[in-house]
Amino acid sequence: MNSPFALPHAFLLGLGGLLFGCGNVQPPPPGLSLVRIPEEVFADPADNVTTPERIELGRLLFFDPILSENRKIACSSCHHPDKAMSDGLPVGRALADPRGGDLTRSSPSLFDVRYQFAQFWDGRVSTLEDQALLPIENAQEMGSSIASALARVSSIADYQSRFAAAYGELTATSMARAIAAFGRSVIANDAPIDRYLRGDTAAMSPDAIAGFEVFFGKAHCSFCHYVPLFNGVEGPEFSATEFRVTGIPERGLMQLTKDIGREEVTRDPQHRHAFKTPTLRNVAKTAPYMHNGAFSTLEQVVDFYDQGAGTGQVYPVENIDSRLRTGALHLTAQEKRQLVVFLTEGLTDLSKLPQVPARVPSGLPIPSAAK
Ligand code: HEC
Numbered sequence: 001m002n003s004p005f006a007l008p009h010a011f012l013l014g015l016g017g018l019l020f021g022c023g024n025v026q027p028p029p030p031g032l033s034l035v036r037i038p039e040e041v042f043a044d045p046a047d048n049v050t051t052p053e054r055i056e057l058g059r060l061l062f063f064d065p066i067l068s069e070n071r072k073i074a075c076s077s078c079h080h081p082d083k084a085m086s087d088g089l090p091v092g093r094a095l096a097d098p099r100g101g102d103l104t105r106s107s108p109s110l111f112d113v114r115y116q117f118a119q120f121w122d123g124r125v126s127t128l129e130d131q132a133l134l135p136i137e138n139a140q141e142m143g144s145s146i147a148s149a150l151a152r153v154s155s156i157a158d159y160q161s162r163f164a165a166a167y168g169e170l171t172a173t174s175m176a177r178a179i180a181a182f183g184r185s186v187i188a189n190d191a192p193i194d195r196y197l198r199g200d201t202a203a204m205s206p207d208a209i210a211g212f213e214v215f216f217g218k219a220h221c222s223f224c225h226y227v228p229l230f231n232g233v234e235g236p237e238f239s240a241t242e243f244r245v246t247g248i249p250e251r252g253l254m255q256l257t258k259d260i261g262r263e264e265v266t267r268d269p270q271h272r273h274a275f276k277t278p279t280l281r282n283v284a285k286t287a288p289y290m291h292n293g294a295f296s297t298l299e300q301v302v303d304f305y306d307q308g309a310g311t312g313q314v315y316p317v318e319n320i321d322s323r324l325r326t327g328a329l330h331l332t333a334q335e336k337r338q339l340v341v342f343l344t345e346g347l348t349d350l351s352k353l354p355q356v357p358a359r360v361p362s363g364l365p366i367p368s369a370a371k
């Protein structure tokens, strides 16, 4: 049942409410763009079309600590399948830093990185290809250089032949492409909400359906986490990833985050403390939350928004997003509970969770998730 006319009644009502309720007087966009993930918008780049060989090569590199200078740190140290492609920590560990310690930001889950136009919390790079080699050069993450990582990979015959087959050559560019191809395969696009939006009203429990109505209606979550991607890419154009100022606190403190976020990239003071609106798909599996791990549970996240996000805190947030200016949401205990049921039950899809390889071409031990 793909007809937009089969949409659940409450969803359509909510859609009208959203589009007309916030000053946007355009008629509702074609229903299908809101019930179906527009895969064609996020197609593979022409110079890195996905093949099974490319994904497999990228997977091996992703789990292989050979990319790090000390041969102990892999991408999967901080983005591990056991932690739904994140690490379960408030902020990442500075694994390559001899002094130890922490990074300033949390390790995002890599689920659905393909459905966004900006990578990192501040969106400082756009494509997965441009992102792929940066952790290698980051002194705190993998502590190496691209040239020496490439030399280490090139010395392994298995990689030589896999790159020859998948890309015809082993260069920094093809290494980035292989890692990006793997990243593009880490998707969550078949959750109960997807079946529900296609018209299968039995796909979610009554509490999850009620929670979706709260998400879409009273709680305004979909003002920023747009259906159906649940990230900051808005349909029907699906053309940009948005950054917003919500006023997240420092973890454990009653003060505004010190991280200036997007401003570091744009140098625009309006973007001070703005962060990418992340996907909420698989969010139940990727606590703690926010760019700095400020909140440990979804209940805490919901309480924060219920208070009016940054408008309801003891600290001022001068450039708070206009969509939050209405303040406290006044959700009932039942609505909060149902919202969490929706986030948990409705948005979880681990069917494409990557598998840890049995071995990697370097023969090095595959690191487990950072603790
Ligand atoms: C030491 C931990 C660590 C390692 C190792 C690491 N990452 Fe990350 N990764 C992070 C953190 C922290 C961020 C967020 C940084 C930021 O936003 O400034 C991140 C962000 C990302 C993102 C952006 C996701 C998004 O939604 O914005 C991608 C993609 C990614 N990493 C892939 C990789 C790949 C590929 C590797 C290996 C080549 C890797 N990471 C190695 C910690 C790590």
Ligand code: HEC
Residues within 6 Å of the ligand: 215, 219, 220, 221, 222, 223, 224, 225, 243, 244, 245, 246, 248, 275, 276, 277, 278, 279, 280, 283, 286, 288, 289, 290, 291, 292, 298, 301, 302, 305, 306, 321, 323, 324, 339
């Ligand atoms: C004004 C835009 C806006 C609204 C409205 C909004 N969010 Fe967010 N959301 C964001 C941004 C931006 C972030 C990232 C903030 C950060 O890390 O500093 C975020 C982060 C989150 C996270 C953390 C995800 C992660 O991987 O760490 C959750 C969970 C979340 N939002 C749920 C909700 C829920 C539930 C609602 C409705 C009650 C909601 N959001 C309303 C913009 C918004």
